[in-house]
Amino acid sequence: MRSLFLLYFCWASLTSYAQTTKLTKQEVVTDIEALKKILDENSSYVYLNGYDINEDLDRYQRSLPDAISLEEFGLFLGETIGKIGDRHASVRGYRTQDSLYLPLxxxxxxxxxxxxxxxxxxxxxxxxxxxxxxxxxxxxxxxxxxxxxxxxxxxxxxxxxxxxxxxxxxxxxxxxxxxxxxxxxxxxxxxxxxxxxxxxxxxxxxERKKTFRPWDERLESAYLTLKDEEYNKTEILDQLFRVEDKIGYILLPSMVSQDDAPNLFSRIETFMKMIQKDSRALIIDVRNNGGGTRDLTYALAKYLVHPDSIYVVNATRQRGPLPLPEDYIESLHARYLFAYAALDYDEQQKVVEFLKTFKPMYQLEDTKYSAYYFGLLHGKKLASKSMYYDRPVYILANEKSFSAASVFVSIFKGLPHVRIVGMPTDGSSGNSERFELPNSALRIKLSTMVSFQKDGKILDGLGTQPDIRIERDKKQILWKTDAQLEKLRELVVKQEQQQINQ
The missing domain is CATH 2.30.42 (Pdz3 Domain)
Structure with missing residues (x-):
């Protein structure tokens, strides 16, 4: 017990020291120069949106006093790096004054x-x-x-x-x-x-104990604290799958990996086999999903992509040493992204066709970025004809669908039978890495990959627009109903009836 107390005391002392110790002007200048080098060599989004971060960094250096606090420096870097347009970028390792709250x-x-x-x-x-x-x-x-x-x-x-x-x-x-x-x-x-x-x-x-948690949707609040492994539990899985009025529904609160939650992937297979027999439509709900891996995207693609189809759904370029080292390539492969040479003949033909009309919003320097790595949905490689779900599929998303969840929405947008519903996503896809500044020890997280959607737009800062916009209403905000889901269900029934009448 005494050793635990000493460990805690040392940690608390170091934390207090880190927050109260001042950084000298020279230490800050050195860190800023280190940051410039990190950005120039690694950041995929720096300078793309027209913002020149060096102007703000230089201006800040010129106005520095003899010493500043770690908090002041961290706040400045957080705000400044936020302007780059990198949705995964962050600055950590400092604490703001954050002990008083409104009881609202x-x-x-x-x-x-x-x-x-x-x-x-x-x-x-x-x-x-x-x-x-x-x-x-x-x-x-x-x-x-x-x-x-x-x-x-x-x-x-x-x-x-x-x-x-x-x-x-x-x-x-x-x-x-x-x-x-x-x-x-x-x-x-x-x-x-x-x-x-x-x-x-x-x-x-x-103080914190006298206030409330920040607002979340009821749907979100139930899964906020779950670890990825908990999506193996039967009691959790039972909440994520249901059929009402012959409309299948799958809720994905997080883009967990197959290694962490194999039971979730097994349940998807069981559920999709079940609704093949007697359902009118499928809703996949990724609202408030903060991301994770692309494993669920490709697990569901087995059912959403026709076996005779090949789609190019994502095009990316990676910052790094050129040619890319093996660990960079493995990281891209983990995101189901592959170089042209790694594709088979049919896939290469699709890429050639895709590139004829593909107009990326940014022209990237060949000396800084790799050649394109492509994300594809190849029906024959994904599944057999018996697995293909040939009825309408609606992906329900909102402005908190982030990272791999926003990629999920972007990948399936535009496919036959698939409609995106809800709100524009919080688009983001960057293959991020972490760096540490030498004096302040501030930790900088930056994207190292530029990710383009099929239409040539990047994900970061733009997201993916829904085909059918449905906003939450006051009842949903107050946790009384799920208005977006209810309206979507009504829409499914109405559209089916219109098809029958035709």
């Missing part, structure tokens, strides 16, 4: 912010007659939201708004981003649906 729940509704509280296990409006946030201490909510999440400023619009609104609860951190001192009391202006008739509350920030 903030939820996004289109471009407005609902103010909620929790009543037992249910969510409710804090003030039913004035459900919307209008201002905090006189500052309009839009102005605060725009600065509440500086690391993610290049996220797709809906993705940024949803994530930033949730952050409003963490008011001390938000005020740090606003570069304003946090007062002991805050005036919260609430308004009606037109933002014209107001009421004002005065609240004091509270």
């Amino acid at each position: 729940i903030f939820a996004p509704e289109k471009d407005k912010v609902l103010v909620l509280h929790r009543d037992d296990k249910n969510l409710a409006f804090l003030q039913p007659s004035f459900p919307y946030l209008k201002a905090i201490d006189g500052v309009p909510y839009r102005e605060i939201v725009q600065k509440a999440l500086p690391e993610e400023v290049t996220a797709p619009k809906a993705s940024y708004f949803t994530r930033a609104v949730r952050e409003l609860r963490d008011i001390q951190k938000v005020y740090g981003y606003l570069q304003k001192p946090l007062p002991n009391e805050l005036k919260i202006t609430l308004s009606d649906s037109l933002l014209k008739n107001d009421t004002t509350l005065t609240l004091s920030p509270v």
